[in-house]
Amino acid sequence: MSNTIDNTLVVEGLSGGYDRFDVIHDIAFRVGRGEAVALLGPNGAGKSTVLRAITGLLKHRRGTVTIDGTNVVGMGPHQISRGLAAMVPEGRRLFVGQSVEDNLRLGGMRLRKDRARTDQLLQSVYDLFPVVERYKAREATALSGGEQQMVAIGRMMMSDPSLMLLDEPSLGLAPLAIADLITALQQLRERKSSILLVEQRVDIALEVCDRIYVLSEGRIVDEGRASDIGTEGRALIDAYLG
Amino acid sequence: MLQVLLSGLTVGTIYGLVAMAFAVVFYVTKVVNFATGQLLMVSILLTAGLVRLGLPDWLGVGIALIASTVLGVIIYFVAVRPVLKFDRFSFAWLVSTLGIAIVIQATFAIIFGPASQPFPRGLHQIPVHLPGATLTVQEILTLVVGALAVLGWELVRRKTLVGKLGMAISTDPEIASTFGANVTAYAVGAFAIGGFLAGLAGILVGPITYGNPYLGDTYGISGFIALMIGGIQRPAAAMGGGLILGVLSIAANSYIGAQASDWFPFVLVLLVLLLAPNGVFASGDSLRKLFRRRSSLTVGGRA
Numbered sequence: 197m198s199n200t201i202d203n204t205l206v207v208e209g210l211s212g213g214y215d216r217f218d219v220i221h222d223i224a225f226r227v228g229r230g231e232a233v234a235l236l237g238p239n240g241a242g243k244s245t246v247l248r249a250i251t252g253l254l255k256h257r258r259g260t261v262t263i264d265g266t267n268v269v270g271m272g273p274h275q276i277s278r279g280l281a282a283m284v285p286e287g288r289r290l291f292v293g294q295s296v297e298d299n300l301r302l303g304g305m306r307l308r309k310d311r312a313r314t315d316q317l318l319q320s321v322y323d324l325f326p327v328v329e330r331y332k333a334r335e336a337t338a339l340s341g342g343e344q345q346m347v348a349i350g351r352m353m354m355s356d357p358s359l360m361l362l363d364e365p366s367l368g369l370a371p372l373a374i375a376d377l378i379t380a381l382q383q384l385r386e387r388k389s390s391i392l393l394v395e396q397r398v399d400i401a402l403e404v405c406d407r408i409y410v411l412s413e414g415r416i417v418d419e420g421r422a423s424d425i426g427t428e429g430r431a432l433i434d435a436y437l438g
Numbered sequence: 439m440l441q442v443l444l445s446g447l448t449v450g451t452i453y454g455l456v457a458m459a460f461a462v463v464f465y466v467t468k469v470v471n472f473a474t475g476q477l478l479m480v481s482i483l484l485t486a487g488l489v490r491l492g493l494p495d496w497l498g499v500g501i502a503l504i505a506s507t508v509l510g511v512i513i514y515f516v517a518v519r520p521v522l523k524f525d526r527f528s529f530a531w532l533v534s535t536l537g538i539a540i541v542i543q544a545t546f547a548i549i550f551g552p553a554s555q556p557f558p559r560g561l562h563q564i565p566v567h568l569p570g571a572t573l574t575v576q577e578i579l580t581l582v583v584g585a586l587a588v589l590g591w592e593l594v595r596r597k598t599l600v601g602k603l604g605m606a607i608s609t610d611p612e613i614a615s616t617f618g619a620n621v622t623a624y625a626v627g628a629f630a631i632g633g634f635l636a637g638l639a640g641i642l643v644g645p646i647t648y649g650n651p652y653l654g655d656t657y658g659i660s661g662f663i664a665l666m667i668g669g670i671q672r673p674a675a676a677m678g679g680g681l682i683l684g685v686l687s688i689a690a691n692s693y694i695g696a697q698a699s700d701w702f703p704f705v706l707v708l709l710v711l712l713l714a715p716n717g718v719f720a721s722g723d724s725l726r727k728l729f730r731r732r733s734s735l736t737v738g739g740r741a
Contacts, residue, residue: 272615273612273616282616291605294605298602302606305599
């Protein structure tokens with residue numbers, strides 16, 4: 197379980213919450229190198245809290261969270277952002293009043309002294325999302341929901357992290373935009389990125405990820421390979437998640 | 439008329455610098471530092487005291503500016519950070535910054551006494567005669583410094599990565615921190631800039647007001663009113679509020695009565711709060727919409 201050499205992320209005995217009340221209890225899971233893993237669960241299961249614990253936004257946490265061999269429990273978010281992990285937050289939360297390109301460049305803050313690498317990453321975002329390049333001078337929050345999601349993913353890519361975290365990226369998107377999102381996530385997979393996807397939509401998780409963990413009331417209650425889950429399994433998980 | 443306008447702009451620049459000091463701190467931390475006026479008083483009294491001890495004017499001014507900047511940072515660590523650490527969403531800073539303002543004022547009253555302290559007259563002794571108005575070199579310097587403060591702020595904010603990261607922290611500090619922004623360092627920087635701007639306002643207004651420990655209240659309130667008029671969200675808008683307040687206060691003094699500037703700012707801020715609750719220069723407020731509607735009607739009429 198805790199083989200950190202083959203794993204980008206190893207979480208062991210993670211508990212934490214808000215105002216000294218635990219929301220997640222004794223969580224353990226891993227994300228292998230180049231692997232995409234989904235964390236499924238109903239509203240209030242603690243999925244976003246797990247992501248906040250990994251990124252350092254959750255101050256009250258115990259256990260170990262090892263990213264690329266470094267235990268990040270006790271580190272602040274700005275320290276974890278130095279190449280270890282980057283996140284697409286729920287609701288995208290792009291920087292208001294700033295252009296698409298500025299949002300992307302702010303995502304690449306940690307590499308600001310390496311101009312060549314920043315330009316290379318920016319080009320790779322534009323290659324993946326041509327629409328983002330087309331609208332690079334526009335104010336980011338003026339774009340459609342789907343386009344904003346592309347910018348949010350691009351902003352995450354710009355920090356060139358070992359681990360990419362996505363919190364409910366399909367939330368509030370139109371069906372066409374969701375199809376684009378799935379394509380984008382699959383392209384990220386082809387680039388051998390390590391991904392932890394938090395989702396309520398089982399179909400998206402199964403289409404994109406290698407393995408899934410099911411979270412309920414702050415505990416992991418099930419796990420398995422996405423390919424092993426048949427139509428019946430999907431229906432069961434759907435019913436379970438409500 | 440020109441004299442009223444230029445004098446108003448000069449006084450308004452002082453109010454504007456204090457309002458900017460409030461706004462820079464608010465921009466990054468969403469905290470209003472109610473000890474801002476006291477930082478202006480500190481720079482005046484320290485300069486006065488150091489020059490009286492025999493230091494050259496320029497050295498006294500330099501040390502006073504450093505002191506108000508450092509005191510701004512100390513206020514952050516003593517009165518703001520501990521209460522935000524306890525509860526990030528509480529308004530306890532309201533009481534703690536007011537408390538530290540009283541402590542600073544009382545300390546300087548004990549050291550310097552309540553009487554007015556002479557401030558180096560410097561450039562205020564040199565008049566510049568213009569057609570229809572007379573200013574001093576100090577007043578012209580005040581206008582230039584005010585313009586440079588706004589230009590410098592906007593240039594850094596819009597054109598540099600540091601400024602853009604500051605904007606990101608202003609709108610979403612949590613997400614900015616996940617992309618490498620050290621939010622605490624920015625907060626310290628904001629309190630330092632706030633302290634410097636308030637100190638600068640003190641140095642510029644010192645030759646006119648001289649120094650006493652209670653000046654902080656007067657200029658703190660005027661700066662806060664300017665902030666409400668211009669808009670708290672943008673430091674450049676706060677300077678705009680200062681200029682409006684300055685010009686209209688001097689105009690009220692000249693055309694209504696000698697004491698009109700005592701009550702006029704309060705009437706003005708009430709009007710602004712009714713018409714444009716977010717400030718005259720804030721985006722989306724009713725005053726701006728009113729102007730836009732009028733201009734579009736005019737364009738429509740011509741067409």
